[in-house]
Amino acid sequence: MNIDRTTMLDKVKKETDFWDIVIIGGGATGLGAAVDASSRGYKTLLLEQHDFAKGTSSRSTKLVHGGVRYLQQGNVALVLEALRERGLLIQNAPHLVKNQSFIVPNYDWWEGPFYGIGMKVYDMLAGKLGIGKSKNLSREKTLELLPTIESEGLKGGVIYYDGQFDDSRLAINLAQTAMDHGGYTINYAKVTGLIKTNDAVSGVKAQDQLTGEEFEVNARAVVNATGVFTDDILEMDDSDAQDIIVPSQGVHIMLDKDFLPGDSAIMVPHTEDGRVLFAVPWHDKILVGTTDTPVESPSLEPMALEEEVDFILDHAKQYLTGNPTRDDIQSVFAGLRPLVSPSGSKDTADISRDHTLLVSLSGLVTIAGGKWTTYRKMAEDTIDKAATVAGLNEQDCITEDLRIHGWLKNVDREEHLHYYGSDKVAVEKIIENNPELGERLHKRLPYLKAEVIWAVRNEMAVTVEDVLSRRMRALLLDAKASIEMAPEVARLMAEEAGHDKQWQEKQVEEYKSIANRYIFN
Numbered sequence: 001m002n003i004d005r006t007t008m009l010d011k012v013k014k015e016t017d018f019w020d021i022v023i024i025g026g027g028a029t030g031l032g033a034a035v036d037a038s039s040r041g042y043k044t045l046l047l048e049q050h051d052f053a054k055g056t057s058s059r060s061t062k063l064v065h066g067g068v069r070y071l072q073q074g075n076v077a078l079v080l081e082a083l084r085e086r087g088l089l090i091q092n093a094p095h096l097v098k099n100q101s102f103i104v105p106n107y108d109w110w111e112g113p114f115y116g117i118g119m120k121v122y123d124m125l126a127g128k129l130g131i132g133k134s135k136n137l138s139r140e141k142t143l144e145l146l147p148t149i150e151s152e153g154l155k156g157g158v159i160y161y162d163g164q165f166d167d168s169r170l171a172i173n174l175a176q177t178a179m180d181h182g183g184y185t186i187n188y189a190k191v192t193g194l195i196k197t198n199d200a201v202s203g204v205k206a207q208d209q210l211t212g213e214e215f216e217v218n219a220r221a222v223v224n225a226t227g228v229f230t231d232d233i234l235e236m237d238d239s240d241a242q243d244i245i246v247p248s249q250g251v252h253i254m255l256d257k258d259f260l261p262g263d264s265a266i267m268v269p270h271t272e273d274g275r276v277l278f279a280v281p282w283h284d285k286i287l288v289g290t291t292d293t294p295v296e297s298p299s300l301e302p303m304a305l306e307e308e309v310d311f312i313l314d315h316a317k318q319y320l321t322g323n324p325t326r327d328d329i330q331s332v333f334a335g336l337r338p339l340v341s342p343s344g345s346k347d348t349a350d351i352s353r354d355h356t357l358l359v360s361l362s363g364l365v366t367i368a369g370g371k372w373t374t375y376r377k378m379a380e381d382t383i384d385k386a387a388t389v390a391g392l393n394e395q396d397c398i399t400e401d402l403r404i405h406g407w408l409k410n411v412d413r414e415e416h417l418h419y420y421g422s423d424k425v426a427v428e429k430i431i432e433n434n435p436e437l438g439e440r441l442h443k444r445l446p447y448l449k450a451e452v453i454w455a456v457r458n459e460m461a462v463t464v465e466d467v468l469s470r471r472m473r474a475l476l477l478d479a480k481a482s483i484e485m486a487p488e489v490a491r492l493m494a495e496e497a498g499h500d501k502q503w504q505e506k507q508v509e510e511y512k513s514i515a516n517r518y519i520f521n
């Protein structure tokens, strides 16, 4: 990004009447909307209360997928749309999305033919955007591809393909894409109220979370893309508004790669509570999850429950010969699905995973639900609607073929810095200028000191947690190692941004208290 946060905020405070569209929320949904609106040429401002992707969008299973589970439920339209979006995302962000093989292990005679046919339908629905043909595997081949799978009773497997990505890295790249097209995306800027003119929403009141300063911005359209916090904004619009969000918590645990060596992931299509469970290689570790637990109220740091972790471990033990225990968990993280239930039903397993677009009487446009995979289509629908509601000049959506910031084909995924895509050379330049910055921050993780400098300079990282959790993924990969990295990250950030010793100490303390929540043994 070539404009820094302070410069953007100064302009926002000065030019209050400049904006066509203000978007509230900097997760997948809001950032997607910012990319869509700015690339159509609308003057676009996005305000995020914390850091980009601090909410649900950094806590997913990291799959770009059609959703085999929705196929089981017969929701063909949703699967079709998601498979198409999967294809577009692989095309538009090849540096961050890769093709991942999944194997459904079969222990009953009927599972091979049953899941084999199901996956053929999945392939067929993907059409020309398909990324690999599914097939049935013998018991021997299954064991060759999944050497640590429980072999007792194993009959064979079904292999199929989906996409896999790094969620918060994509979020940062989306913010950069919006900015590349002239949009402004500002983190640590919380919307505290809506401005209305003749009962129509005409802007927002906001507060800079770093300085406490309040400001107001007028806009022709206002979009509410606040995920599990959607109801808070709806309430700012109408104090009698009915709640529509039923948050549902999903937990993941991170294990050492030895528990599942090789390239293939495991997909368990039916757990004891009827869910789908994944064990997926990710950044040289194994990500296992997830759960579906209704929660009362939204939070930015949801906490995994003991029973959720036990549920995941119990299933992991059934399928993995290494029998992982709590001691093997390197990090636990929880995320909240922003499920929409306009009817008020609280049965989260039954609520549609489709997205919902609402226009309030005031003209406030609300977008919620959906999946990371479908963020682009959600954004297209949202900006179409916002443009109509606000009477903006009609501009066609161009994101189907729009390259996302960092776009680079055929990246070498064995190279640590590959996820920067076309920015990788610039990160390497930092090391060239100061070879000391080529050193690792921790012996158990591959992250380099130069990445801290890059994150502050180019990716709007403000806190140690922004760097360790969402620019790098250290917090999710190995929470204890990330705590050990924090003092050096704080020192490098302070040097780059001109903070004092006190700032560093406070940052490290704050980071520790967050990261301790990810340690479960």
Ligand SMILES: Cc1cc2nc3c(=O)[nH]c(=O)nc-3n(C[C@H](O)[C@H](O)[C@H](O)COP(=O)(O)OP(=O)(O)OC[C@H]3O[C@@H](n4cnc5c(N)ncnc54)[C@H](O)[C@@H]3O)c2cc1C
Pocket (backbone or CB within 6 Å): 024, 025, 026, 027, 028, 029, 030, 047, 048, 049, 050, 051, 052, 053, 054, 055, 056, 057, 058, 059, 060, 061, 062, 063, 064, 065, 189, 190, 191, 192, 225, 226, 227, 228, 229, 248, 249, 250, 251, 290, 334, 335, 336, 337, 338, 368, 369, 370, 371, 372, 373, 374
């Ligand atoms: C456990 C789990 C696993 C998942 N796995 C997958 C998967 O593998 N693949 C997939 O495609 N999808 C997956 N999903 C779904 C996907 O992660 C979500 O649909 C998506 O991230 C939601 O994004 P969002 O932008 O709507 O919400 P969020 O990411 O929560 O963003 C909303 C943002 O709004 C901000 N905000 C709130 N109030 C204000 C305010 N007043 N002012 C300014 N900002 C505000 C919040 O801070 C937050 O950053 C998963 C979800 C969960 C929970």
